[in-house]
Amino acid sequence: xxxxxxxxxxxxxxxxxxxxxxxxxxxxxxxxxxxxxxxxxxxxxxxxxxxxxxxxxxxxxxxxxxxxxxxxxxxxxxxxxxxxxxxxxxxxxxxxxxxxxxxxxxxxxxxxxxxxxxxxxxxxxxxxxxxxxxxxxxxxxxxxxxxxxxxxxxxxxxxxxxxxxxxxxxxxxxxxxxxxxxxxxxxxxxxxxxxxxxxxxxxxxxxxxxxxxxxxxxxxxxxxxxxxxxxxxxxxxxxxxxxxxxxxxxxxxxxxxxxxxxxxxxxxxxxxxxxxxxxxxxxxxxxxxxxxxxxxxxxxxxxxxxxxxxxxxxxxxxxxxxxxxxxxxxxxxxxxxxxxxxxxxxxxxxxxxxxxxxxxxxxxxxxxxxxxxxxxxxxxxxxxxxxxxxxxxxxxxxxxxxxxxxxxxxxxxxxxxxxxxxxxxxxxxxxxxxxxxxxxxxxxxxxxxxxxxxxxxxxxxxxxxxxxxxxxxxxxxxxxxxxxxxxxxxxxxxxxxxxxxxxxxxxxxxxxxxxxxxxxxxxxx
Numbered sequence: 001x002x003x004x005x006x007x008x009x010x011x012x013x014x015x016x017x018x019x020x021x022x023x024x025x026x027x028x029x030x031x032x033x034x035x036x037x038x039x040x041x042x043x044x045x046x047x048x049x050x051x052x053x054x055x056x057x058x059x060x061x062x063x064x065x066x067x068x069x070x071x072x073x074x075x076x077x078x079x080x081x082x083x084x085x086x087x088x089x090x091x092x093x094x095x096x097x098x099x100x101x102x103x104x105x106x107x108x109x110x111x112x113x114x115x116x117x118x119x120x121x122x123x124x125x126x127x128x129x130x131x132x133x134x135x136x137x138x139x140x141x142x143x144x145x146x147x148x149x150x151x152x153x154x155x156x157x158x159x160x161x162x163x164x165x166x167x168x169x170x171x172x173x174x175x176x177x178x179x180x181x182x183x184x185x186x187x188x189x190x191x192x193x194x195x196x197x198x199x200x201x202x203x204x205x206x207x208x209x210x211x212x213x214x215x216x217x218x219x220x221x222x223x224x225x226x227x228x229x230x231x232x233x234x235x236x237x238x239x240x241x242x243x244x245x246x247x248x249x250x251x252x253x254x255x256x257x258x259x260x261x262x263x264x265x266x267x268x269x270x271x272x273x274x275x276x277x278x279x280x281x282x283x284x285x286x287x288x289x290x291x292x293x294x295x296x297x298x299x300x301x302x303x304x305x306x307x308x309x310x311x312x313x314x315x316x317x318x319x320x321x322x323x324x325x326x327x328x329x330x331x332x333x334x335x336x337x338x339x340x341x342x343x344x345x346x347x348x349x350x351x352x353x354x355x356x357x358x359x360x361x362x363x364x365x366x367x368x369x370x371x372x373x374x375x376x377x378x379x380x381x382x383x384x385x386x387x388x389x390x391x392x393x394x395x396x397x398x399x400x401x402x403x404x405x406x407x408x409x410x411x412x413x414x415x416x417x418x419x420x421x422x423x424x425x426x427x428x429x430x431x432x433x434x435x436x437x438x439x440x441x442x443x444x445x446x447x448x449x450x451x452x453x454x455x456x457x458x459x460x461x462x463x464x465x466x467x468x469x470x471x472x473x474x475x476x477x478x479x480x481x482x483x484x485x486x487x488x489x490x491x492x493x494x495x496x497x498x499x500x501x502x503x504x505x506x507x508x509x510x511x512x513x514x515x516x517x518x519x520x521x522x523x524x525x
Contacts, residue, residue, distance in 0.1 A: 002302050004045035007031060007052040010071050010291045014047060017295035021303055037061045045298050047071065050278075054078040059086055067091060067301050069294040072281055074231075075311060084312040091297050091310050094385050095150060096290035097281035102154035104280045105199050105229040106162075108253035111274055112225050113138050113197075115251075118271050136196075139163040144195025146211070147202030147230065148173050148183065149378075150392060155199055156183050167191050170202075170393075172377060174347045175419065177394025185345070192219040197227065203378055204231035214239040223250045229280045232257040237267060244270055255280050311382045320361050327357055327412070330427050330435035331365045333449050333525055334414045335372025337425050337437070340523050341455070342373070348396045348417035349373065352426075356410040358401040366399055369414055408438065440494050445485030450498035453523040459516040460486045460493040467514050472499070475507045 002023045006014055009029050018025035028039070033053070040046065040062045047069045048054060054068055056079050068078055070092040083090050111117060114135035122129050143159045145152045148168045156166045166183040169191045178185040191198070198220070202208045212226065213236040226249060228235055237258055243249040244267075251272040257265060260278060267273045281287070300306040307313055351366045370386035381389055390397050413426035426439035437447045441457075454472075458464050465484075472479060478500040486493035503522040511520040 002044045003042060004047060004298065004302075005040065005043040006047045007036065008047070008049040008071075009051075010047070010049060011288050013288065014071075014291045014295045017292060018299055021299035023299060023302060033058070040065065045069065045302060047294060047298065048077065050074065050077055052077065054083070056082040059083055059088060062086075062088070067298050069298045071287075071290040071294045072097065080312055089301060089307065089310050089313045091294065091301070091308070093290040093293040093297075094309060095388075096293050097283075097286035098150045098154055100283040100286035101151045101229055101280035102158060103283075104255060104276075105151075105155050105201070105227055106158045108227050108229065108255065108274060108276070109138065109143075109159075109197055109199065109225070112227065112251045112253045117274050138197070141165070141196040142167060142194050144169070144191040144198045145183070146170075146188075146191070146198065146200045146234075148177075148181070149201065149389065151229075152199075152201035153181055153392065155201065156181050164197075167194060171342075171344065172346055172374065172393050172395075174345050174394040176347070177392070180394060188216075189219060192216055193221060195221060195224060197225050199227040200230040200234050202230055202234060204233045205377060207377055208234050210234070210236045210239075212236065212240065214242065217243040217249060220249070222248055224248075225250050226252045228253070229255045232260060232262075237265070241266055241270070244272055309382070309385060320364070323360055324364060326429050326433040326435070327360065327365055328368050330412060330429060331368040332372040333435055333437075334412060334425050334427050335369040336375065336525060337372075337449070337523065338414055338416045338423055339373040339376045341423065341521055342376075342416065342418060344418040344420045346373075346390075346393070346395045346416065346418055348398075348415075349390065350398050350400060350415040350417075352400040352402065352411075352413040352415070354402045354406050354411040354413070355404070355408065357412060358403040362399055362401065365412070366397065369412075370397065373414075373416065411438070413439070437496065440485065440496075441492075443485040443487050443492065443494055445483055445494060445496060447481070447483035447496040448498075449496075449523075449525045450480060451525060452499050452502055453525065454495075454497040454499055454503060454511070455519075455521045455523055456495040456497070456511065456517060457519040458493050458495070458514075459518070460488075460490050461516055464493075464514060464516045465495075468495070468497075468511065468517075471510050471514065472497075472507070475504070475510070477501070477503065477507060 004018050004023055004025045006027045015025040037058055044064050045067045049071050059082050065088050067089040073092055073094050075092055078090055080090050115133045119133040142165045145168045148170045159166050167186045168183045169186060169188045173185055211234050217239055253274040255276045256278055297308045351369050353362050367383040367386050370390055371381055371383045374381045374386055374389055408428040411426055411428045415424040424441055427435050427437045430436055480498040480500055483496045508520055508522060
């Protein structure tokens with residue numbers, strides 16, 4: 001009989017859903033790491049929230065484990081890479097608590113505007129300091145949203161109901177989506193200068209880590225108030241402390257912290273700061289929703305093989321999987337290539353399939369392309385929710401099929417249109433079923449993508465390759481492979497270079513300074 005272990009506190013309905021599907025469900029919360037490792041070998045599924053850490057050590061002991069389900073969005077507590085390597089599917093519930101998190105952000109904003117926690121403490125202490133707590137109205141003020149996905153768009157609607165103006169910084173939001181939400185899309189610097197309140201709704205990535213730092217805070221409007229219900233680490237807490245102490249920032253309301261559980265923090269001592277213990281998703285309705293959703297998803301997977309909201313497994317049937325497997329890697333690489341180079345709002349995505357691949361499950365492949373495209377700036381995107389995320393952001397997605405082969409027997413071409421430019425990249429499978437990039441921006445090239453790549457666009461003129469090689473050599477960067485292509489003599493040229501390790505920013509700057517180089521970017525695959 002199939003068995004599932006529920007390792008964290010959640011709604012009793014989780015067990016009911018499993019049992020209705022004929023799955024035995026044991027509830028054992030608060031187990032120590034050693035106790036959990038000792039027991040996990042008997043289970044086919046593991047259900048967690050954020051308390052239980054699904055580590056490589058735990059997964060190594062999970063001999064029967066087929067699926068880990070996270071009742072919520074974030075999977076920071078799950079070693080997804082190790083789970084993938086061991087063939088364990090990791091699922092989450094990315095949309096079950098959006099309303100709850102958005103409402104918490106609005107509640108914190110209003111509490112911050114009227115200094116409610118401090119006023120409450122003062123009144124309970126027997127004081128009647130009516131003149132001390134002179135708050136501000138939110139009506140007529142400007143709310144700046146950093147990120148406007150599922151949660152941010154709900155916050156925007158609630159804020160508009162409070163008669164606030166809403167400006168948004170979100171590189172992935174299209175102009176059409178902004179118009180649909182009746183918000184103004186702006187650059188980050190503009191948001192900082194104009195917003196009376198700033199609410200963060202972005203994932204924690206390399207691009208957003210310490211986004212709100214001393215430099216950003218210095219550019220912010222004096223008296224700004226900041227709300228964070230997204231992820232700790234987006235705000236540099238030391239820099240925020242300094243800005244609060246100086247009075248440049250009037251207040252902050254934080255539900256998340258760089259280190260959690262946050263049992264102590266210097267920000268706790270500042271009266272202008274409101275803190276809550278990561279309560280964004282903590283309502284009865286949200287917990288019931290995500291609990292039932294994860295139980296239903298896991299039951300479907302364990303009993304009939306259906307896959308929903310998996311972070312590391314595409315939604316394909318058992319019959320399709322062997323045929324699609326090599327194309328999945330190619331699709332993800334093409335999407336990731338374009339996504340890592342995208343710096344402005346996406347408007348349109350077209351995926352063309354030529355030859356053999358046109359007769360396969362291209363819907364699944366398109367979802368994987370979107371996953372690769374959106375992943376560089378979105379921590380929770382996967383092939384299941386990527387189409388939904390694209391639709392929410394007003395990105396038009398289309399497929400074109402040409403069953404007759406062109407230059408290659410099988411080929412996938414991705415064309416991405418942003419607010420500033422159009423970019424295309426195409427790839428194929430060679431006889432070894434390994435993906436190859438064969439075209440970039442219409443320029444023919446043949447390259448296999450490695451873990452660390454340097455992508456360069458330049459003028460086709462003598463000396464550039466030599467200077468590039470010397471620049472990398474001087475920095476101790478070893479070249480593994482070197483691939484070139486050009487539109488024609490003296491025209492545009494491109495290079496894809498695999499190197500043996502990460503490229504430091506300083507080296508990239510020296511490459512960009514080479515006469516004739518118009519773009520240089522480090523890519524990871």
